[in-house]
Amino acid sequence: MDLIGGFIEKAKRLKKRIVFPEGMDERIQRTAERLSREGIAKPVLLGKKKDVLSAVEQRRIDLSGVEIIEPLDSPEMPRLVSLYCANRKGVKTGVAERLLKKDIIFGGMMLTAGMVDVMIAGAASTTASVIQASALTVGYKPGISTPSSFFIMVLPDGRILFYADCAVNIDPDFKQLAEIGVTTANSFAKIMGQQPKVAFLSFSSKGSATHPLVEKVQKAVCAAKEMAEGTVMLDGEFQVDTALVEAVAKKKLKEPSSVAGQANVLIFPDLNSGNIAYKLTQYLAGAGAFGPVLQGFAKPVSDLSRGAKVEDIVGISAITSCLT
């Protein structure tokens, strides 16, 4: 079974409730139809009920088993408004009411209140607005200050690597880089059910070069080790061949490392390197790239690229269900 097929089977067992704030988007409606029909998840669409129903009728989409919620009409609105005010100190009720009228904020608050398990948005809005809405509603995991993202890279030989952060943080400082490493390790463990081995990448292997850019990665490794308190196997700074190839690791490193030569999570020093690397792997090595999956939020939220197809959104729904 392929990777996504595996996630779909796992998601079927978990049967998570997923809120889609962009309920008017045709791809979202078709995704909801499939998730519900195949029992992959329980989708909830947000939007004006009348408009959604007439759109699906025209498009011949069957949403019979799918819940549609109109935020402005929802009896839950007052409860979610007061929950918002309680979580974001100093925000007036009138301001919260205006924010909750936005479907994506309402969806985020449904997630915060435990009415759903996952939120997926971004088919019609930017990554930045999905991140902002998620930060205001679900907030970050304890100890996390920076939302980030990862890609699941599936190589032609079947090997699976996680790459981070290839989509969100442009130039993370060493603390942010440490957070990205630890968060991606946790995501890997949750999704793959295996031990993550996290390599922090650079153009230097354990001090073979001296430069402020190398120093940033070295400081990130120290900070990440402190954050993880020995629970995660992580190491660096490594050149990518040292991280992936045992023979190179043996040659280049003076001291043994539990990660070098066998890394399955690659942490890139900035968005230049991360974004370039994932696309190189995708196009030159013929790897499958799934993501970006957002991480660092207190509850699972996923962004979609605006060009995402129904197939992609079903896959992301299954992957994100596995993150709960």
Added chain:
Amino acid sequence: MERAEVESRVKKVTAEVLGVEESVITSESRFVEDLGAESVQSLELVAAFEDEFDIEMEEDAALKVKTVGKAVDFIQKHLENK
């Protein structure tokens, strides 16, 4: 509404939402660089202005407004069209 009144209410709301002293806010103050607004707060700031003046603003256009003075202009335009 007089411009002066709009300006004074914009400053009051900005101070409340961003948690800064009203006295440090001038027309030239930039929300992010000078007043320390984080990107997540900008959504709340827009909603707070809408609530204060009882108007609806187009979100993408509102989020492009960078300074307090420009926010006053932007809101005044909405008040005139109300």
